[in-house]
Amino acid sequence: MRLLRILSEAMGVSGAEEEVRGIILRQIDGHADEIHVDSLGNVLAVKGGTGRTKLRVLVAAHVDEVGLMVTGHDKDGSLQVAAIGGLDPRILLGKRVLVGPEKLPGVIGAKPVHLLDENRDKAVKIKAMRVDIGASSKEGASGKADLGTRVGFDTPFANLGATVRGKAFDDRAGCAVLVKLLRGEPFSFDLYALFSVQEEVGLRGARVAAHAADPDLAFVLETTIADDLPKDDDVSPTTELGKGPALSTLDRSTIYDRRLNKLLADTAEKIGVPYQYKQPGLGGTDAGAINVSRGGVPTAAVSVPCRYIHSPAAILSKRDYRNTEKLMREALGRLTRGTLAR
């Protein structure tokens, strides 16, 4: 789990993905024929195939994570912040963060419970929150963390046994799987591995990178919601930990390609890897941008089920993570032009 640990602990809030990009470039160095970084920061690595299958296949994972941005400085030295990407304000209070490329430690403060009034259960809005790095003046604060500085969760990676706990598994788990695919043997087709930026703020990286790559078909490697907690209501857990990589049929961004899903499901059954279908209708992935790029690109998504995505600490199953890599490698190995036959 060493690669996932390194990627999880790296900082990469949307638009400031330098640290994660650096790690990935070092990891894939020597394992691709061309590596290109574009004007948004996307990494597109081309790994030539054996030539047996005349297909250009894009496999994408996004490197950015949700977080905060410094938008102002109070006289008392605290930082005003705004959300980057989808954040539930209810998980932010009383958490440790790291500020800026130097990773200055800070906290998201909270009014002491003793001083709360009858409105105590009303969620504090992000606009009212402050990040405290211990600065004591406006100048001190802006000197250490100027406007635009990114703020990310400060969560050390932990091995819990069959599972791991850490931040930004969405989508560092996908990135880790993609790195491993690149570091393996060439496929029968040319693999375009995309480590995309700014997925969390509107699939921006994938949009331009898909245009540049111009693939015949695409796979997106993601993590997705696992809400398999005890609950009173009869609501689907979306996906469940331990039930294997999740295939997507429909979400808010995309109608996923049935032929590619058939390839994935058939492969999983052949090699004995468990898999599940993500509850349709929820969330979105880079597929939303890739699918409608240029003249259209058939796209499928394979996701590692993950509890508490978009929060300071997520949990995923090591077995699901390893099976996602295994399923992808085997499915790509069985991909032919015939897969897309209608």
Added chain:
Amino acid sequence: MPFDLKTHLSDLCDTPGPSGYEGPVRELVQGVWSDLTDESYTDAMGSLVTIKRSTVVDGKARTILLTAHVDEIGLMVTKLDGAFVRVTGIGGVDHRVLPGQLVTVHGERDLPGVVGSRPPHVTPVSERDKYVPLDELVIDLGLSARQVARLVSVGDVVSFDQSPVGLQGKLLTAKALDNRASVAALTVCLEALQTRTHAWDVVAAATVQEEVTMGGGQTAAYHVQPDLAVVVDVTFGVGTDVSERDGFPLGEGPALGLGPNIHTKVFHRLRETARDMEMDHHVEPLPGYSGTEAVAVQVSREGIPTGLVSIPLRNMHTPVEIVSLEDVERTGRLLAEFVVGLNSHTLDELRLD
């Protein structure tokens, strides 16, 4: 051996001790204080009581009791719910900061976990801006139901998992700074007294269960029977959502309590000491109960003249509390100077008639 406050306070915060389960941190404190005092013992409640005898008087000397509660708020397992664990609070836990919080369940072994949260989209829109109540939260240990049944029991305690780290401006953030900051201040005091003479016996107590019942402070005062007591705790620090009206600035010294729960002349004596030391300090007006062990200690047996010194602290009762290391140091030195100033006239000077 040179004493590094930041390291000592970090060790204190890192060692678990939710109310009623203070064993690990009490042992740590005993290891440090036993080198600085003449006697130490653990009382019936589990409080650590250490005595530094008068350096001057042979035989029966007057006694000052310095207390700092060593327990921290935490959680306790109420139910195993399949692979998940349900909890209740030990002390005044702020449930708003729980979702997404890292925790350690002290079961058959220490088990790392996280307080779970459900994605917003499964919550009805009308509920989405409300914090989930504590009894609807679960702890996720990333284990199977079978493993949880084997490793966790109802009644197991849970502490927050947040390692101490320095911030700008000689500030430190950690969980349990309430009240380990005060325990560290007592260590500073005892260290300072190593090279001073004092006529009174000093009893330094790391008391238990303050966050729930104040039982440790109450019983320690009872069996120590001091002539004078000073309680050391934390108070609200100016910071997020706490204005100058509601709290004290960090880095401007301790706050000295004044009000019905405090012996007015003890307050004056503490303030004189701070002024003589030219030490920054503030006055904390306390119109009602102080919310500290002073509530119990003041009315022990036939009453004890009691003072209160508090260290300003941000984000109280969350795992991201913050104190100024300088304030901790100042508090310790103030207490040492106060102790050194006690003599055979002090009790007469404190009389209210």
